[in-house]
Amino acid sequence: MSRSSKRRRGATLLAVAALGASVLAGCGSSSSSDASTGADAGPCGTTDDTTLTVGLFGTFGFKEAGLWDAYKKVCPNITIKEDVVEQSADYWTRLKTRLASGSGLDDVQAIEIGFVADVVQNHADQFVNWNTVPNAAADKAEFYPWKWQLASTPDGKTTVGLGTDIGPEAICYRSDLLKQAGLPSDPKTLAQKWSTWDDFLAFGKQYEASSTKPSGSHFVDSAASIFSTAVYQGDEAYDNAEGQPDVENSDGVKNAWSFASQAAQDGITAGLQQFTPAWNKAFSSGAFAALACPTWMMGYIQGQAGDAYAGKWDIAPVLPGGATNWGGSWLGVPDKAAHKAAAVALVEWLSAKDQQVTMWKDGGHFPSNSDAAAEPAVANATSDYFSKAPVGQIFGDIASQMKIPPIGLYDTQIQQALTTQLTNVETKGTSPDDAFNAALDAIKQVTG
Amino acid sequence: MTAVQQPAVAVSRPGPVSGSRSRLPGRRIAYAYILPFFLVFAAFSIYPWLATAWESLHDTRLSTYDQSNWIGLENYRNLLTNHFFWNAFRNTITIGIISTVPQLCMALGIAHLLNYRLRGRTFFRVALLMPYATSLAAATVIFAELFDPKLGLVNWSLHTLHVPAVDWQGSTWPSQIAVSTVVTWRWTGYNALIYLAGMQAISGDLYEAAAMDGASRWSQFRHVTLPGLRPTILFTIVVSTIGAAQLFGEPLLYHNGLPDGGTQNQYQTLGLLMYQQGWTNDRLGLASATAWTMFLIIVLAVGVNLLLARRRELRDHGRRRHASTVAGVPEVTTR
Numbered sequence: 001m002s003r004s005s006k007r008r009r010g011a012t013l014l015a016v017a018a019l020g021a022s023v024l025a026g027c028g029s030s031s032s033s034d035a036s037t038g039a040d041a042g043p044c045g046t047t048d049d050t051t052l053t054v055g056l057f058g059t060f061g062f063k064e065a066g067l068w069d070a071y072k073k074v075c076p077n078i079t080i081k082e083d084v085v086e087q088s089a090d091y092w093t094r095l096k097t098r099l100a101s102g103s104g105l106d107d108v109q110a111i112e113i114g115f116v117a118d119v120v121q122n123h124a125d126q127f128v129n130w131n132t133v134p135n136a137a138a139d140k141a142e143f144y145p146w147k148w149q150l151a152s153t154p155d156g157k158t159t160v161g162l163g164t165d166i167g168p169e170a171i172c173y174r175s176d177l178l179k180q181a182g183l184p185s186d187p188k189t190l191a192q193k194w195s196t197w198d199d200f201l202a203f204g205k206q207y208e209a210s211s212t213k214p215s216g217s218h219f220v221d222s223a224a225s226i227f228s229t230a231v232y233q234g235d236e237a238y239d240n241a242e243g244q245p246d247v248e249n250s251d252g253v254k255n256a257w258s259f260a261s262q263a264a265q266d267g268i269t270a271g272l273q274q275f276t277p278a279w280n281k282a283f284s285s286g287a288f289a290a291l292a293c294p295t296w297m298m299g300y301i302q303g304q305a306g307d308a309y310a311g312k313w314d315i316a317p318v319l320p321g322g323a324t325n326w327g328g329s330w331l332g333v334p335d336k337a338a339h340k341a342a343a344v345a346l347v348e349w350l351s352a353k354d355q356q357v358t359m360w361k362d363g364g365h366f367p368s369n370s371d372a373a374a375e376p377a378v379a380n381a382t383s384d385y386f387s388k389a390p391v392g393q394i395f396g397d398i399a400s401q402m403k404i405p406p407i408g409l410y411d412t413q414i415q416q417a418l419t420t421q422l423t424n425v426e427t428k429g430t431s432p433d434d435a436f437n438a439a440l441d442a443i444k445q446v447t448g
Numbered sequence: 449m450t451a452v453q454q455p456a457v458a459v460s461r462p463g464p465v466s467g468s469r470s471r472l473p474g475r476r477i478a479y480a481y482i483l484p485f486f487l488v489f490a491a492f493s494i495y496p497w498l499a500t501a502w503e504s505l506h507d508t509r510l511s512t513y514d515q516s517n518w519i520g521l522e523n524y525r526n527l528l529t530n531h532f533f534w535n536a537f538r539n540t541i542t543i544g545i546i547s548t549v550p551q552l553c554m555a556l557g558i559a560h561l562l563n564y565r566l567r568g569r570t571f572f573r574v575a576l577l578m579p580y581a582t583s584l585a586a587a588t589v590i591f592a593e594l595f596d597p598k599l600g601l602v603n604w605s606l607h608t609l610h611v612p613a614v615d616w617q618g619s620t621w622p623s624q625i626a627v628s629t630v631v632t633w634r635w636t637g638y639n640a641l642i643y644l645a646g647m648q649a650i651s652g653d654l655y656e657a658a659a660m661d662g663a664s665r666w667s668q669f670r671h672v673t674l675p676g677l678r679p680t681i682l683f684t685i686v687v688s689t690i691g692a693a694q695l696f697g698e699p700l701l702y703h704n705g706l707p708d709g710g711t712q713n714q715y716q717t718l719g720l721l722m723y724q725q726g727w728t729n730d731r732l733g734l735a736s737a738t739a740w741t742m743f744l745i746i747v748l749a750v751g752v753n754l755l756l757a758r759r760r761e762l763r764d765h766g767r768r769r770h771a772s773t774v775a776g777v778p779e780v781t782t783r
Contacts, residue, residue: 089727089728093510093727096510096511096513096730097510100510100513100514118511122511122512123511273704273711275704276704277593277704278596278598278599281599409511413728413729416728420708420711421711423711424711424712427615427618427711428618428711428712438712441531442532445530445532445725445729445731446728446729446730446731448507448731448734
């Protein structure tokens with residue numbers, strides 16, 4: 001007995017040791033780095049066969065637009081592997097964990113507008129600074145200046161990422177529903193009628209008063225969509241110039257809250273929470289006739305409403321209250337990336353004019369590269385689905401006029417708190433003042 | 449290693465435990481066999497448990513993890529003076545009661561019925577377990593559709609019955625009932641099967657004797673089944689209490705994956721609040737304090753359960769002994 005049991009014990013201990021070793025290996029590996037950012041390694045950053053990992057969230061569309069295959073032709077020695085997390089919030093949590101532990105980082109990490117301020121404030125030293133790469137000046141010249149600035153420290157000395165897309169906003173609407181309600185439905189007339197939020201809300205009241213509109217249909221999808229658009233039209237949105245949360249004193253919040261709660265109380269909203277199943281269904285059911293529409297929303301609408309609604313949706317070349325932006329991302333290279341030089345080369349290639357034009361043509365991502373936005377393939381683009389609207393011109397014009405207020409660490413959570421309370425004003429008749437105080441209360445839970 | 453050298457206490461083997469050194473290697477190997485469990489337990493239970501306690505005394509945020517400061521009991525003070533916490537605490541208790549009490553009563557009734565010789569008994573027993581085997585996400589999404597205030601089947605049915613529509617999402621009680629319905633639907637069958645197993649361990653002789661004395665089915669249930677099932681019932685109550693205190697997935701998915709538990713936090717449980725604090729609001733220190741507070745609440749609740757059960761048992765014990773001494777018959781315990 002003793003011999004066999006001894007052997008078995010040996011095996012058990014071995015198994016335990018192996019388990020421990022593999023756990024340790026899992027924590028400590030992947031820190032080797034070929035940090036040589038040498039210019040002699042060629043345009044691909046390296047001449048060795050290399051696999052680059054690219055950390056993304058949702059559907060970024062590089063693979064779908066065929067860009068990985070295209071890069072294989074430019075740099076045959078580079079293979080690209082995507083590391084995708086579905087929700088950007090989960091992606092951000094994972095990225096934060098990896099930044100805190102300093103391991104497991106991909107060679108390229110996507111950075112969304114919702115957390116770019118946090119990366120700039122707290123993690124700028126953990127990313128390659130695009131002001132010091134060999135092509136820095138050429139890189140910087142490509143982008144809309146505000147796009148570059150949002151990813152940079154206030155002194156402009158450190159920049160954590162190069163821009164991918166932006167989200168200039170217009171108004172998407174159902175022309176068939178407006179027609180049925182006996183209201184004007186051509187984009188040019190509407191652009192004049194919707195130039196301010198007051199006009200927009202007044203038009204909404206006309207829609208609600210119509211006796212011929214479909215029963216149960218409302219003018220806009222939600223007070224939240226008015227709010228989260230109008231808030232960025234202020235000099236300040238959620239933060240002051242230093243990037244500190246400043247909700248109570250912000251002109252953007254004040255005006256946006258008054259327009260959005262007015263819309264809710266006038267009953268011109270469908271009272272739906274954005275990005276919920278009920279909201280998704282409403283793109284085809286006709287529960288609302290219009291919504292604030294950044295470029296990426298076009299693809300979303302098409303996906304939700306389906307081909308049967310092609311030609312019923314249209315885009316008005318206007319945003320009530322002035323041009324602004326919703327969404328957009330950057331690509332950064334962590335300082336601890338295993339293949340830094342190759343990753344820098346890839347990001348520069350992806351940000352260049354031709355690739356951003358491809359991303360617009362094949363994915364509807366509006367270029368953050370202003371040269372790409374001026375290309376005929378972008379500027380002259382029309383959308384068959386949206387009644388042949390000249391989308392390139394509409395969004396290009398808005399992109400060139402956009403005003404961008406400072407952003408901060410907790411914009412996502414602050415916006416969520418405020419729009420949630422707007423839902424209460426819409427659906428539960430909460431008074432706007434009570435709702436605003438409840439939102440401030442919830443915001444305090446975030447800012448601490 | 450000192451623990452290994454002590455003569456084993458837990459090894460239940462008939463005969464004297466004393467002496468015989470030749471058995472010691474066998475005991476050592478037993479420890480080696482259970483070692484992997486304790487390693488995993490230490491890594492994934494003890495360490496997080498202690499680390500959470502440590503973090504709960506800091507103003508930890510994941511984004512500035514290296515710069516967290518010691519703030520003593522500030523997080524706990526913040527939590528206990530915070531109406532979001534007390535709201536979640538209240539909701540956890542009310543949802544816990546609405547989901548557990550009817551569920552266990554129904555499970556008991558169903559088990560009692562299935563204990564009879566029914567046609568297709570096996571079918572019913574398997575069918576009972578189906579909800580338990582359904583994925584939580586799928587079930588909650590379906591229930592959220594059913595309870596949709598505008599397009600849901602529940603309000604449509606109410607409408608056809610000329611009952612006014614209920615806001616199953618926005619109003620406090622209806623939304624809590626809706627969330628509880630998902631829990632009840634999923635767990636009733638599971639508990640019924642546990643009760644059924646307990647019932648089948650009760651000797652048939654007791655029922656025969658009771659029937660012979662003229663006891664009705666109801667009295668048989670009350671005086672034979674229930675006392676026989678008491679340990680099983682206690683077990684399900686403890687497990688359900690823990691489950692209710694940790695309720696998370698159902699209310700999360702009922703609001704499309706948002707951890708706020710409705711636009712006015714009307715069904716936000718402690719589990720959701722903790723998640724919201726830690727991951728949405730990036731305040732891991734505060735979330736850790738919530739986790740520890742929840743742990744203490746659960747320990748307290750389970751402790752109260754056990755205490756009540758123990759007192760009841762002692763009382764019954766005393767009563768029965770009293771009865772048996774009166775009758776002059778020595779007591780025979782069935783347990």
